[in-house]
Amino acid sequence: MSEAFVHRPVLGREVVEFLTSVPAGTVIDATVGGGGHAGLLLDARPDLRVIGIDRDEAAIAASTVALARFGDRVRLVRAGFSEIADIAVIAKTTEISDHQGDIVGVLFDLGVSSPQLDRAERGFSYWSDAPLDMRMDARQDLTAAEVVNTYTEAELATVIAELGEERFARRVAAEIVRRRPLETTGDLVDAIKVGIPAAARRRGGHPARRTFQAIRMEVNRELPSLREGLDDSVHLLTPGGRVLVLAYHSLEDRIVKHRFADWSGTAPAPSTARRLPPAPQPAPLVRLLTRKPVRPGEAELVSNPRSSSVRLRAVERLA
Numbered sequence: 001m002s003e004a005f006v007h008r009p010v011l012g013r014e015v016v017e018f019l020t021s022v023p024a025g026t027v028i029d030a031t032v033g034g035g036g037h038a039g040l041l042l043d044a045r046p047d048l049r050v051i052g053i054d055r056d057e058a059a060i061a062a063s064t065v066a067l068a069r070f071g072d073r074v075r076l077v078r079a080g081f082s083e084i085a086d087i088a089v090i091a092k093t094t095e096i097s098d099h100q101g102d103i104v105g106v107l108f109d110l111g112v113s114s115p116q117l118d119r120a121e122r123g124f125s126y127w128s129d130a131p132l133d134m135r136m137d138a139r140q141d142l143t144a145a146e147v148v149n150t151y152t153e154a155e156l157a158t159v160i161a162e163l164g165e166e167r168f169a170r171r172v173a174a175e176i177v178r179r180r181p182l183e184t185t186g187d188l189v190d191a192i193k194v195g196i197p198a199a200a201r202r203r204g205g206h207p208a209r210r211t212f213q214a215i216r217m218e219v220n221r222e223l224p225s226l227r228e229g230l231d232d233s234v235h236l237l238t239p240g241g242r243v244l245v246l247a248y249h250s251l252e253d254r255i256v257k258h259r260f261a262d263w264s265g266t267a268p269a270p271s272t273a274r275r276l277p278p279a280p281q282p283a284p285l286v287r288l289l290t291r292k293p294v295r296p297g298e299a300e301l302v303s304n305p306r307s308s309s310v311r312l313r314a315v316e317r318l319a
């Protein structure tokens with residue numbers, strides 16, 4: 001991996017274990033990042049190939065170097081994973097032997113990578129002063145500056161409340177609007193600090209954490225992309241193939257949990273009027289492999305603090 005892009009794969013052993021029993025074929029790593037998980041998997045399973053997707057140019061550059069030793073077992077594509085259905089066609093067009101075109105796994109390791117957070121100029125971090133950017137894909141128009149400077153106060157409050165789960169969202173939104181135009185992450189941190197009452201500021205980590213998360217998720221359409229990518233992924237899989245998702249906060253994990261319950265037929269049936277017979281349930285698409293999400297062990301929590309909030313869920317496609 002290039003020195004500038006160091007991201008330690010979270011739950012690496014568990015991810016590989018979940019994919020050891022899949023048939024030979026192609027795994028789509030929908031968030032290839034620095035190629036950490038992809039490299040572990042390609043080492044563990046010589047009969048697998050990987051299509052790696054990432055919308056961040058720096059991630060594609062880093063994984064190109066990190067995965068070069070696997071030659072034509074790897075294809076990397078700079079795109080959003082909401083385009084996964086179109087990208088999966090690559091597996092068929094570059095088929096080498098009979099089964100290599102089968103999609104036998106899809107991995108989503110959500111959120112930001114360590115280098116995205118660590119490089120101040122990307123504007124993701126509240127620890128340094130940088131332009132308000134926060135785009136994972138620098139080709140898109142919407143930036144954090146545009147969100148904070150052009151959304152109405154009500155829109156901002158909704159974003160900060162819903163995506164950041166910030167109790168003081170309305171006060172923070174009002175303070176942002178009062179100080180416009182904001183130019184840097186430092187300007188945004190200052191507005192948030194004034195918006196949050198002093199007593200609350202002293203609790204629960206950095207006061208800007210929740211608002212930064214919210215604006216980042218809005219800029220990158222993280223939840224809509226997740227819904228789109230997930231919904232397509234299950235239909236790409238061959239029987240016995242698996243979808244794995246590593247989610248880092250409750251909003252993402254809730255989406256994954258509900259989708260997996262729907263696909264596996266384990267979601268509670270919607271209440272119907274008493275005399276009506278229950279609506280017929282569609283045949284399950286998958287079986288759940290994780291009734292409860294997998295969490296990191298003590299050793300990983302100590303050695304890689306970024307793993308602390310992760311939840312891994314997995315399903316297997318039925319015939």
Ligand SMILES: C[S@@+](CC[C@H](N)C(=O)[O-])C[C@H]1O[C@@H](n2cnc3c(N)ncnc32)[C@H](O)[C@@H]1O
Binds near residue numbers: 030031109111113136
């Ligand atoms: C946590 S990192 C993945 C790290 C990777 N598993 C590894 O071991 O190196 C998440 C990556 O997903 C990418 N990403 C996030 N949302 C995406 C999306 N909707 N489409 C494509 N890539 C996305 C980010 O740019 C980032 O590089």
